[in-house]
Amino acid sequence: MRRILAVAATSGFLLGSAVPIDAFAQGADQDLVKRGEYLVTAGDCVACHTGPSGKRLAGNYILNTPIGKIRTPNLTPDDETGLGKWTEADFVKAMHEGIDNEGHYLYPAFPFAWYTKVTTDDVKAIWAYLRSLEPVKEPRKDNEIPFPFNIRTALITWRTAFFTPGEWKPDPKATAEVNRGGYLVEGLGHCGMCHNENKIVGNSSLAGKLGGGVIDGWYAPNITPDDHQGIGSWSEEQVVTYLKTGTAPGNQPGVAAGPMRQTIEESLSKMTDADLKAMVAYLRTYQAKQTYKSKDLQAFDTKGAPGAGVYLSYCSSCHQPDGKGVEGAIPALAGNTSVQSAGPETVLRVIYGGLGAQSGYAPMTAIGQGMTDQQVADVTDYIRNSWGNSAPVLKSGVAADARKATSTMLAGNAPCAEIEQPDVAKAVADADAIGQLKGLKQEDFIPRIDALLPKIKSALPAGRDDDIVNGLTTAFCKAAKPDTDDVKLPWHTTIGSFSNLVYSQLKNPEKQASTMPAPAMPKPN
Numbered sequence: 001m002r003r004i005l006a007v008a009a010t011s012g013f014l015l016g017s018a019v020p021i022d023a024f025a026q027g028a029d030q031d032l033v034k035r036g037e038y039l040v041t042a043g044d045c046v047a048c049h050t051g052p053s054g055k056r057l058a059g060n061y062i063l064n065t066p067i068g069k070i071r072t073p074n075l076t077p078d079d080e081t082g083l084g085k086w087t088e089a090d091f092v093k094a095m096h097e098g099i100d101n102e103g104h105y106l107y108p109a110f111p112f113a114w115y116t117k118v119t120t121d122d123v124k125a126i127w128a129y130l131r132s133l134e135p136v137k138e139p140r141k142d143n144e145i146p147f148p149f150n151i152r153t154a155l156i157t158w159r160t161a162f163f164t165p166g167e168w169k170p171d172p173k174a175t176a177e178v179n180r181g182g183y184l185v186e187g188l189g190h191c192g193m194c195h196n197e198n199k200i201v202g203n204s205s206l207a208g209k210l211g212g213g214v215i216d217g218w219y220a221p222n223i224t225p226d227d228h229q230g231i232g233s234w235s236e237e238q239v240v241t242y243l244k245t246g247t248a249p250g251n252q253p254g255v256a257a258g259p260m261r262q263t264i265e266e267s268l269s270k271m272t273d274a275d276l277k278a279m280v281a282y283l284r285t286y287q288a289k290q291t292y293k294s295k296d297l298q299a300f301d302t303k304g305a306p307g308a309g310v311y312l313s314y315c316s317s318c319h320q321p322d323g324k325g326v327e328g329a330i331p332a333l334a335g336n337t338s339v340q341s342a343g344p345e346t347v348l349r350v351i352y353g354g355l356g357a358q359s360g361y362a363p364m365t366a367i368g369q370g371m372t373d374q375q376v377a378d379v380t381d382y383i384r385n386s387w388g389n390s391a392p393v394l395k396s397g398v399a400a401d402a403r404k405a406t407s408t409m410l411a412g413n414a415p416c417a418e419i420e421q422p423d424v425a426k427a428v429a430d431a432d433a434i435g436q437l438k439g440l441k442q443e444d445f446i447p448r449i450d451a452l453l454p455k456i457k458s459a460l461p462a463g464r465d466d467d468i469v470n471g472l473t474t475a476f477c478k479a480a481k482p483d484t485d486d487v488k489l490p491w492h493t494t495i496g497s498f499s500n501l502v503y504s505q506l507k508n509p510e511k512q513a514s515t516m517p518a519p520a521m522p523k524p525n
Helices: 023-027 030-042 088-097 120-131 152-162 176-188 236-245 258-266 273-285 306-314 345-353 373-383 398-405 422-430 433-437 442-459 465-480 491-507
Strands: 062-065 068-071 213-215 218-220
Touching (some): 030 120, 218 258, 218 345, 236 273, 345 373, 422 442
Antiparallel strands (some): 213 218
């Protein structure tokens, strides 16, 4: 499901399989390579250097930045199109100074303003790991950056104002755990790349550090210790569990979506508990910030709000009239700090685009596809200001912008996803799921699901229910997505119903009917 979602321009290198294929790799210290692999994981290096071809580390992924489209370079050790002719010193200079092997300034979409804090020894370990990967020949395509931003020498102004090179300096008054957390948060983790308010000013103190901000159409929330908008009211267990799984016990965390969901799946979930706890310990020492003041919020009448009726019609069957959801199945909206962020972008993107199953929670239908933009705006304001919640109301046009920016399989405006787990893909293929789901009528969903699930589960004795739900949903998309508009129900409702039934039958295999609330039916626009 990873490629369903938008990906923020936050990553440096892609994690791949270490395959010793040349003299360097054969002679390399394998402990150093292994350490480099972990550091690459900690740096969330998966997202940005795999383009449409799907070749790992081969680049050509498009970063949509404020100055234009930047295509990422090939970082495999290929001599002609990758880093094969780079030296270790070249790589250290790129990480620490943002300058490539030919002396050109690198655009700050590559987070060297954070990577400069990584120790030289760790940079060398990352280099050893990257050199151990198999070369891929993939020429880099041209950027689409208009004048004057395509003149790299103009970057000297940005660098002078906002870039300070230098490795991380531990605080002698802080504990070893806090210093380790600071090293990860401020360096490899480059958390401010998304969570700073003003991205253009990098990691400087002018950037509204860690107070939350918009990134690639999603809202990265406040992660300072503020009780209302940040993580101040979360326990350590909640924060660590959220970083590992994308959700946590209690109302505050909610469910991760967008770039954060990918960061958790590909980076944070693979880190040690000790490092995650260290990051939390460091964030706890940070000064609490508010991206909006409670006194500045306008009065919101929840009883008279138009969103109250929309919520009752479209949302309450799952999230419950009191906004408390269903424990372990439907996340709560009441008390959810993500819902109450300064920006509504993530809430809007989830309403329009839906969510796959994750962390034991049911998939969410892309319900906003059956609503008008005004209805979506009204219900968003309602849930952000009900049950004790409080947040700024939407500005005009924000909901419509979010609809335009949202493209997912569940919404029906993006290609069907690919099943990324090889074992799940094989189990789905061996069960002939796509063939079995072709021409399937809605009244036959449950019998067909019940026939497929035992075969798939037997092939995946240790498989996660989330992966099975998402895998079968992908198979259904490929088997059933209509080529015409001659259908009884809109696509988002059809695939949403199927996905929720798979989830329900997995959780309640002894029952022959779904115990999950059916997705709300769209009203005619």
